[in-house]
Amino acid sequence: MFLNAAGCTLLFLLFTCFSVKSLSKENVLTVGLKRVQREHTVDRLSALARAVKSNSFGDQQAVTLKDVQDVYYYGIMSFGTPKQLVNILFDSGSADLWVASIDICTYDNTYCRVHSTYSHNVSQTYHKNGSTFAIQYGIGSASGYVSIDNIEVGQLLVTGQYFGEATSIDTNTAATQFDGIFGLAYPALSVIGTAPPFVNMIIQNVVNESVFAFYLNRVDESTEGELVLGGIDPSHYTGNITYTPVVEQSYWLINIDGMYVNSKVISLNNTAVPDSGTSLLYGPHKYMDEVNTLIGGQEQGGLYFVDCSAVDSLPNVTFVISNTSFVLEPKDYILKVSDGSAVACVSGFVGSDSPSFFILGDVFMRKYYTVFDMGNNQVGFAEALVVTSGGFRIFNMNTVLITLIFQTVYIFLRNL
Incomplete structure (x- = not known):
């Protein structure tokens, strides 16, 4: 947050x-x-x-x-x-x-x-x-x-x-x-x-x-x-943990080498903060708008919607951190929302120029086990172990989404 x-x-x-x-x-x-x-x-x-x-x-x-x-x-x-x-x-x-x-x-x-x-x-x-x-x-x-x-x-x-x-x-x-x-x-x-x-x-x-x-x-x-x-639980990740230094000790600010959609370069040499209190993945508009265009997103009310039937064919989005690739597949970054009668697919990538860095929210942290090392001023990532892969999650729009968001999605669903 x-x-x-x-x-x-x-x-x-x-x-x-x-x-x-x-x-x-x-x-x-x-x-x-x-x-x-x-x-x-x-x-x-x-x-x-x-x-x-x-x-x-x-x-x-x-x-x-x-x-x-x-x-x-x-x-x-x-x-x-x-x-x-x-x-x-x-x-x-x-x-x-x-x-x-x-x-x-x-x-x-x-x-x-x-x-x-x-x-x-x-x-x-x-x-x-x-x-x-x-x-x-x-x-x-x-x-x-x-x-x-x-x-x-x-x-x-x-x-x-x-x-x-x-x-x-x-x-x-x-x-x-x-x-x-x-x-x-x-x-x-x-x-x-x-x-x-x-x-x-x-x-x-x-x-x-x-x-x-x-x-x-x-x-x-x-x-x-x-x-x-006070430690790490090895039962929740696989492979090695990739560590990267914290570059500013306020937020857990780290460098990211680059962001790619398949092989296309979106951004090079930026900074990011892994944030357990943020649900989506934020970044400057000029980068996120390009990502959402490349995945076929159509903007409505500040969010980008994609065709649910095309989700499986969408490209991977990759962040490179400390020379290691961290890949988000469509199932990681597309969220399905429902009003009970219709379903819409929403991109987890959101543009925001304040702050100016990327925010690696829960969309990223669900895919990668995240270690915050205050003693050595570094952050580590490893692939999280997924117990069940039930595919996409469908969220009931009738519960707790903020009013502005709900109205945007509801209007979209109503016009399907």
Whole structure:
């Protein structure tokens, strides 16, 4: 998820059912991720709207992630003492931790009927800070005041973590299934201006390594997604991991040697950010418009649609990173959406000139297991192991797509 991004996105989120799996090393946490379908804007597909038009250490743990129909992925963590459980979006594209405050119920009781919240009044380890915060994610936002408390992901306990207690959350973010965001980018990107939670895990010696890794399952797979904090899970990828240096330590910004449609050069010597909080794959308009033209896309409302009967014959799109080719096949970058009676095929490539770099969202990260190595300032990619290949996913347009995106796709389907 990118701060102050502009545009609309198709949201496909993974949602995380909290389950802890122990890996071979100690102090590694695996967070299970599950995916959820919902509306979103620029950051998270960057939401469907963007598409259619938001040293040795102690422990390692894996968090199960649930996938919300390839829109976004979230997991479970706790705040305070005793523990207060909430659903959290784990986001490599931002650096702050925030959670919905129980105080929001004073202004929006509807929100509190469907979301969990944090109450500092019942926590024995809470400390008041007194500062305020305001974070803008594309057209999504959260604001409130800064608090200090213990947090826990699986069995990884961080004491004295600074985070935002959100007393105001925009309607798009409120429509999701998560109750807050866990930023995993570098401290330089923090709006609150304190160490992000994963950095504190490193400082407090609760993870084996200063590494985390995402496996984002597809909606048609039997396995759940997974975030490993403090290590890597070899069971979710095949072959070797290709590493590339981080060139700017704010976002996880890396160099890409080139982008190709089959053998045709689209772009050379650009930069990109792998972002678990963005559903689609974004890039400058001049490149993405050319890609969408080459795959036969027809623009409508900021999205490109292709003939579903021609999908199997569409070209591959390749990113070259550290002299290694990372290929996206049509089944990886074409998304099928339905209004219940008709189906449309939407390109996962979206043009956006702000920011100026490519955003390798979930369209890319579902295909490639992604390792974020903060200790060595590098990002690694390896081909993810696919448990089932059920082909294309069909998303029900009647659930949570943002209004702008829904209207665009609905009009398209109605005119079929």
